[in-house]
Amino acid sequence: MTVKAYGRVSSEQQDWTRQLLKFKELGIEDKNIFMDKATGKNFDREQYQAMKGSLEVGDILYLDDxxxxxxxxxxxxxxxxxxxxKIKADIVVLSNQEIFDSRKFKAMGGIGKLLEDQFLSMLAYVAEQERKKMLQRQKEGIAIAKTTGKYKGKPRKYTEKNDSLMHAVELYKQGNKTVKEIISITKISRSSFYEYLKENNIQRNV
Known part of the structure; x- marks a missing residue:
């Protein structure tokens, strides 16, 4: 049994120090802490997939929230x-540990499974609604900034990273390499690559 942790922030500008400190306080080794700076709208995140792929039966996975x-x-x-x-690992959510500890649900048998599904549905719904509110506030803020002439779009940062992304897109358009090969060549994150393809409606040439 190995104790692991997964944390995430949505952007490069956000700080994950608070989450990281909580995991270290639990005595979790650095090699077993996985952190992403990526959107929460899907699970195509480099560190998340690495964490999930490393989980084994009996492991415990800690989440901050x-x-x-x-x-x-x-x-x-x-x-x-x-x-x-399926993997038969356990999940503990630190912010709601009295409710969200899959070990407790397992110990309760059939009624535990029912309660787990109900609580998970409720909190997952709340998480999704918060994301929708955040996106709506962001759109409203951009609209206001545009009307006042203050919106300048996303600043172009990390030139090296952007150049690698453009290289990856060009390889993708050529259609003769797999995504896995493209990621290996350009050293960009899979989540950033897919997000860019989706946002710009980029199709592979076949």
Whole structure:
């Protein structure tokens, strides 16, 4: 049995120190702490996938909060059930540990499974609604900034990273390499690559 932790912040500008300190206070080794700077709208995140792939039967996975796992109502439930039922690891959510500790639900038998599904549905729904509110506030803020002439769009940062992304997109358009090969060549994150393809509606040439 190995104790692991997963944390996430949504952007490069956000700080994950608070989450990291909580995990270290639990005595979790650095090699077993996985952290992403990525959106919570899906689970195509480099460190999340690495963490999930490393989980084994009996492992315990700590999360600071449920929304660090994700913010999509249905996907959160799918991932939770896959980890706890298929992989047979356990999840503990520190912010709601008295409720969200899959070990407790297992010990309760059939009624525990029912309660787990109900509580998970409720909090996953809240997480998704918070994400929708955040996106709406962001859109409203941009709209206001545009009307006042203050909106300048996203600043172009990390030139090296952007150049690597453009290289990856060009390889993708050529259609003769797999995504895995492209990621290996350009050293960009899979989540950033897919997010850029989706946002710009980029299709592979075939």
């Amino acid at each position: 449920l929304d660090r796992l994700g913010r999509d109502y249905d996907l959160i439930k799918e991932e939770w059930h896959e980890i706890t039922k």
